[in-house]
Amino acid sequence: MPFRLATASLALTLSLAGACEMEEPEEELMLSAEIEMGLSVDGEGFYPTEQGSDQVLEYGAQGGMHLQIMPRFRGASGVVYLERSARLVDDGTLVLRSPTMVLDLPADADESWWHQPFALTNFMCPTPVGIKLYDREVEFTYELRDKNDKLLAKDSLILMPRCPSEVEEFCHDVCSGN
């Protein structure tokens, strides 16, 4: 395809895509379930936390550093899909897009809060090229969707990743984006 024609096609496509986006309903107004993001102790239990609180990066078993987050759910049951992402608060850069997780929520979760036995590991380091990921606020966003990709629930949590003092040098190395 001639380059000019390809460019024109692309522009048309983008413009149509933009138009469609504008007409889409705001799906967040129709949420039917809830997620609340919190922390855990030793990977277990749900503990609410404040936005922007410090959280020490944990040593991963294959040489990485990660943050543990415990989400809990209410208002949905059965098979649902959890999508997790993380962005830098200061410039919005995406620093993590985790593969979709399949959860099988028990019937109890329809009426009351339910969480998994273990917290979810959020891969932080090694960081993407050129991005420092400690002493810098990161906003984690979890979205719960059904099999038709309909958004059921959404929550965000801002944390300040900190390097553990006992492996600070290593942490700075793998979390600096170098």
Next chain:
Amino acid sequence: MLRTLSPLLLSFAVSSAALAAWHFQAPQEAEACGCFVPPDPTVPIVQAGERILFGMKDGEVTAHIQVQYAGAAADFGWLLPMPSVPEMELGSDELFAQLTAQTQPKYRLDREYLGNCPFDPSRFGQGGGAPSNDSAGGESGEGGGSPLVLRDTLGPYDYAVLRADAKQPMLDWLDDNGFFVPAGTEDVVDTYIKPGAFFLALKLQSGEDAGDIQPIVLKYQSDLPMIPIILTSVAADPDMGVQVWVLGDDRAIPRNYHHTRINDAAIDWINAGANYAQVVTDAVDEIEGHHSFVTEYAGPSSIMGEILDYQGRFGQEAMLAGNTGAVEFVQYLNNNGFPLFGGQGPNGFNPTFSPLILNILQASLPVPAALLEQGITPSDYYWSIQYYLGTYRQENPEQFVDLDVEFVAADLARDLFERVVKPTLAAGSIIRDHDYLTRLFTTLSPNEMTKDPVFSFNPDLYDVSNIHSGKLVYHCQLRNNATAENTPAVLTTEQGFKIVYGDGVGETDSPDAPKPWSTVFMPQSSYQEILREEGEPEVVADNTDEIQSALNEARGDSGGCSTGGSSSGAGALLLLALAFLGLNRRKEDQA
């Protein structure tokens, strides 16, 4: 004290020949990869490359790892840090052979003949004429203080999972239990020693030989796949190839490595990209730290088709076991997809069994020694077993004095299904379970193995074809007595660069002659980029103008890119013709 013998780690093929899959080679050749260099225990054993297929689904990583080893069976050992206790299964060599074959970069030329070219194949009807360049290019139960978590056997392997929260107890346990650890491991293993971490250690069971080594499959919980390349640094070749396939929903990216698009004007198009691996090596070396990957294929996983697990392949174990005669048993294998076909043989095809199948068959139905001495390969023998045990044996009974066809069909069938059929079908299944396949490649020397590559995904990125097309135009109107070798020609690469062969492409036929792509001093990468988990690539360096300038300069200096001789009159005319035609480089790289 540690016995610093063979390590092993993961190993990979680097060159296109090595990557070209076992079914085109004799098994002895396939194993003679030179991955390891025993026997001095103080010298780290060297591996030539690594090949891994990662599948990502529901927070679980499935890693198919091909282990290549060419030392003594007793010296084989393998270590891998794990984030959790893994599930472990046997893998399939054929998976890697087919992945390699289907996604291998290929450089092809469309040829155009301007003027009265006597070597234009269309003048002679089909066939003949210009050489074909369609061949593949490129690369060518814990107890006490013991760290033991579990120990078991799987196929030919004896394996153990050890807690890695302390280094010395783990290394001592490996030493005490005959799991060899390569020299230098103590110095680099610290990165992976931490509470909650594990190591998988692998060795061959007693009685197995190196030919029994087959890929393994590990399943473990993790957000993203990672290669523990730092650990590999103790036993790696310079510029070791690292070949990774990632299955997922979207195109995979190297999260903490740069991304390189190679300069395709540096590719030896005339010889189907024979220098591809070297171009990649030089291109990634242009990045500071040499930490960069090239995407060789990104697109639908359907490129693999149903090669591994097509309907009816392998038949049924019970039916195979019912063939109690040697000829009938092997014929069942021949008729049910156990051998593969490729290469050139007397009948136009060349059925070949994998080294693993050959090893299994040899253990029960060995090839008579006299036949091997005559150069009859095991694959030839099993494929034509009816002939060899029939007519040929009647005519040459002296060659069968050691013939042994006593075997237990049920046992042999079970072995084949456990070690060959199930892993191959499972490999086919993981391909079909994921929509998208990405193939990435880099080379790293031991001193560059300072950062473990992690892979992530970006749904916004474009597909990358492994098929690359250039165009070669012969200008026969510029020369009398034109041949394909001496006719001035212009090659336009896929990225739009133009290489002028003022004295004809024949100048590349002599191995000693300077090559246009090697005598022009230019960047080997066209773009150096950072791939994020969303959005378009971030271009760190765009070398296209520099490449074009270098090509222009070379063209001006010599009437062609070659520096091997003086400018010819035809070459100068070709330059004028080029100018007249107003050929412009298309700047856009082919995505």
